[in-house]
Amino acid sequence: MANILRIRLDTKTYDITPVPDKYRNLGGRGLTSRIISQEVPPDCHPLGADNKLIFAPGILAGSSVPNSGRLSIGAKSPLTKAIKEANAGGAAAHMLARLGIQAVVLEGCAEQWTALKIDKTGLTFFPAAALQAKGIKTCIDSMREIHGDSVSVISIGQAGEMALTAAGIAVTSPDHFPRMAARGGLGAVMGSKKVKLIVIDDAGCTPPEVKNKALFMASVKAFTQGITSHPLAGGLKRFGTPMLVGLINELGAISTKNYSQGKFAGAEKISGEYIAGLLDSRPNGENSHRCMKGCVISCSNIYTDAAGEVVVSGLEYETLALMGANCMIDDVDIIAAMNAVCNDFGLDTMDVGGAIAVAMEAGVLPWGDGPKALQMVFEIAEDTKMGRMIGNGCKHTGEQLGITRLPVVKSQCLSGYDPRVLKGTGVTYATSPMGADHTCGNALPSPANPSYDPSAASGQAPVSQFLQRYFAAIDTLGLCLFAALPPLDMPELQKHLIDCVSAILDESLEEQYLMRLGGMVNEEERKFNKAAGLGRQDDRLPAFFKSEPLWPSGNRFDVSNDELDSVHN
């Protein structure tokens, strides 16, 4: 990976230039955040021409390091009004790396709906008016018809075109399912630039050169053996992330009834065990599916209906928690259908799930009414008043309906873990530069760390700080976080991982490399946010988490503001 592809949409021109020193040895989130910090005015309108949308494969992309094909997408967010990175699996990151592209930077705004194709000859612009108001499935199918089955497609649905703040960006898996970079309204940024899709074709390209091959081969082997031997790998392979439904419900921390309860009576019916059994029994159902080449864990699934028609891939914990437990819906077929509609319209299931729960709290529809909730999601693409409200996410919906119990930080809906039980995760929600986002540092209990009490009122800041730095580094490498969890329990795996990076960059890296890298990324992001007008007051959880005891534990979020402020110096 050695070049930056800059695309000026207003003049339909582009250039491919070597990576300048200031962006050297970065990838993924570290690179998207560095480019935003250096090139985007912090006070710009997120949907204006001055904002830039950046796509960056991680440092490890294109290599044989397992699970290393996450694609980071970054911009100033129209939801959080802060710096944003969301990432997705799929095929695009490995392909960009094989094309020698370390980042694609979209600048300015096109006048007409535009599609882009990146291949070894460079870039082609072509009109996309025929795909306007079409869903993501149609975009993918039509690009496969024109360009063949081996391309990857990055696209937005109707939600991005409508500039909804819950709009995400889809990246295709090798078998052409959309994987969402869901959070923060980045689909709206792509829509504001009038770019409907990007096709990536790496035909005729070879993987990037690894400088120190001997070190690389040995480190990849040891790292792969380590992560596949971790007990987590077997559970994820069989049950996927839905296995968390049972575990988090047992802890009394699953987001339930708009975060008013920590246990959901219908949890068993949306659990990983239930879903795995269902998919075993259904034609074409698949557990242990991979979202990218080189994945050795296979946590994804293909959810089919009783007739064997594919509904969605993959159905994940966050969707089950936010569209299921949080809305009191225990019908997994309905949740999968809501997920499928969100994937086609290009929406974040978490912020949309949070919005529907708020609408239920306001009495717009009854708790647990799956068919009405599904209809509400359909209304988003129909552009009704209700659909536009829900498609703008949890906070906007609450403001429209006069609901004040809004589970958001920096305007972004929380993930499916209640911070009154998982207080380290609560500290991450409050203080991450990204807004409430579990992937920035989810502090779950672990048998490997029995002394950690996730519900203690103090001592959470150092845990969150460590995890925020660690996962900012992981996002910079482009590694899937499920491959990044075993090294937290098995420190020797961190060494093998760092050796992989060292061999690719041909640089000797110190033991603290990941902490140094992640700390630097967090610092740059917070500096941008400060210049954009965010301060300590934005590093807080909503007041109801402090005042309302959670059923059944009775816990409140009682980590002090001083402790929150100690996470980032």
Ligand code: SF4
């Ligand atoms: S473990 Fe899951 S999320 Fe990670 S690369 Fe594999 S399928 Fe994708």
